[in-house]
Amino acid sequence: MRNRLKDVAERAGVSVKTVSNVVNGYAHVRPETRARVEEALAELNYRPNLSARSLRSGRTGVIALAVPELDIPYFAELARHVVDAAATHDWTVLIDQTGGVPERERVVADGVRGQLIDGLIFSPLALTGAELARRADPRPMVLLGERDDHGPLDHVAVDNVAAAREITTHLIASGRRRIAAIGAQRATSGASASMRLTGYKQALAAEGIRFDPRRVASAANWHRADGATAMARLLESGVRPDAVFCFNDTLALGAMRALHEHGLRVPDDVAVAGFDDIEDGRFSVPTLTTVVPDKAEIARLAVELLAKRLATGSDGAPAELTAGYRVDLRESA
Numbered sequence: 001m002r003n004r005l006k007d008v009a010e011r012a013g014v015s016v017k018t019v020s021n022v023v024n025g026y027a028h029v030r031p032e033t034r035a036r037v038e039e040a041l042a043e044l045n046y047r048p049n050l051s052a053r054s055l056r057s058g059r060t061g062v063i064a065l066a067v068p069e070l071d072i073p074y075f076a077e078l079a080r081h082v083v084d085a086a087a088t089h090d091w092t093v094l095i096d097q098t099g100g101v102p103e104r105e106r107v108v109a110d111g112v113r114g115q116l117i118d119g120l121i122f123s124p125l126a127l128t129g130a131e132l133a134r135r136a137d138p139r140p141m142v143l144l145g146e147r148d149d150h151g152p153l154d155h156v157a158v159d160n161v162a163a164a165r166e167i168t169t170h171l172i173a174s175g176r177r178r179i180a181a182i183g184a185q186r187a188t189s190g191a192s193a194s195m196r197l198t199g200y201k202q203a204l205a206a207e208g209i210r211f212d213p214r215r216v217a218s219a220a221n222w223h224r225a226d227g228a229t230a231m232a233r234l235l236e237s238g239v240r241p242d243a244v245f246c247f248n249d250t251l252a253l254g255a256m257r258a259l260h261e262h263g264l265r266v267p268d269d270v271a272v273a274g275f276d277d278i279e280d281g282r283f284s285v286p287t288l289t290t291v292v293p294d295k296a297e298i299a300r301l302a303v304e305l306l307a308k309r310l311a312t313g314s315d316g317a318p319a320e321l322t323a324g325y326r327v328d329l330r331e332s333a
Contacts (some may be wrong), residue, residue: 003044012040062092063306064117066108067144068100068125072222072250073278074295075123078144081299082121089307091118100125111137119306129153140309142302146191154305154319156298160192163291163325164199165206167273168245170289171333172207176243176271179204180215182230182255183222183247196247196275214239219251227254235262241270243333249274249281249290256284256332271333286331297323 005023009016014037021029022037023046029037040046065082067075083093094117098104105124109132123144124132129151132143143155171179181200185193197216204211214237217230227246231254234241246252252274256266266272266286274281274290281288301321 003046005046008037008040008044008046011044012037059118059310060116061090062094062117063303064094064096064108064120065122066096066098066105066120067123068098070095070097072248073280074248074276077278078295078299081296082303084296085299085303089303091303098124102126106131109135109137109141111135111139118310121302121306140306142305142309144298144302146195148191148194152318154302154309154321156301156305156321156323158293158298158323158325160195161199161202163275163293163327164196164245164247165203166199167275167289167291167327168200168203169206170327170329171243171245171271171273172203172209174243174271174333177209178215178240178242179209180217180234180239180241180244181247182217182219182227182234182244182251184216184218185220193247196245200245215241219247222248222251224250224254224257227251228258229254231255231258232262235259235264243271243273246272246274249276249278249288252288252290252332253280253284256288266332273333277328282330284332289330289333290328292326292328294324294326 005016005019009019012019014033018029018033019037022034063086065079067079070076070079079095086093096108098108105127108120108122109124109127117139119140121142121144129147129149132153133151141153143153144157146157146160147155168179181197183193184197201211215234217234219226219230227250230251231244235258244255246255252272256272259266259270259272264270272288274288277290277292281290301323305319305321
């Protein structure tokens with residue numbers, strides 16, 4: 001038979017209310033009392049009845065995180081930070097992958113798993129702010145990622161234009177003038193590419209360097225193979241950059257491989273910079289200069305916004321929060 005709070009209370013010699021306070025993380029319990037209750041919980045192998053708790057509170061203690069791709073290291077690393085931030089609220093995180101496909105993003109936004117979760121942290125690529133505003137699910141949702149519009153929803157992001165401008169300016173300051181960019185995408189693939197391209201262009205303009213569209217290589221996806229293909233395409237077209245700003249680190253790692261295969265040295269012949277600060281870039285040869293978004297802060301702000309909405313409801317204007325970043329200068333540029 002499942003042990004009850006009453007059984008734990010009898011073993012510890014305290015009230016059922018005190019046991020409940022310990023189980024639910026209530027702070028104002030004397031340390032010696034908490035220790036006695038925790039010992040009784042362990043001895044009886046007590047496990048809370050989550051179904052009953054959910055029925056009483058209307059909450060499951062579970063939130064969801066939906067991202068486009070878990071095999072993009074940035075999203076995997078961000079997911080870890082969301083799990084850590086959620087743990088401070090004793091929340092469990094369900095993680096979903098949408099592939100950036102509109103139909104799958106709509107399923108997530110409309111709450112197909114609504115009975116399982118209390119709220120959602122969502123990084124969509126395909127859905128517009130207007131589409132998200134029409135979602136059927138009333139549960140709170142916080143958006144992540146770069147967006148031109150976020151509708152009536154809380155949103156956390158990094159200033160991608162400023163970050164791209166800063167890292168491109170560094171390339172210029174190091175003496176590079178023929179700076180290429182890899183990662184341009186069509187507008188429907190999300191705002192990250194357009195914002196990073198804008199920052200790149202702004203840096204060139206500020207230093208009096210003419211923008212040359214031949215130096216911009218598109219990439220439908222931002223994987224290593226796409227970076228290698230785009231870099232090879234630039235080189236084989238006759239464009240000979242002395243630096244390249246890649247719109248994420250996986251593109252940059254692929255680009256460095258293509259440069260090596262074409263007999264070019266990084267950074268001697270071509271400097272390379274990325275964006276996202278994935279762990280692989282700290283161990284590549286050479287190590288990768290990159291924009292370092294504060295992933296822990298992004299996760300913390302998103303979880304705090306979700307907690308606030310769960311506590312206060314949907315009243316109030318949507319919050320637009322900006323997390324920090326820095327440029328980490330390493331060996332590649």
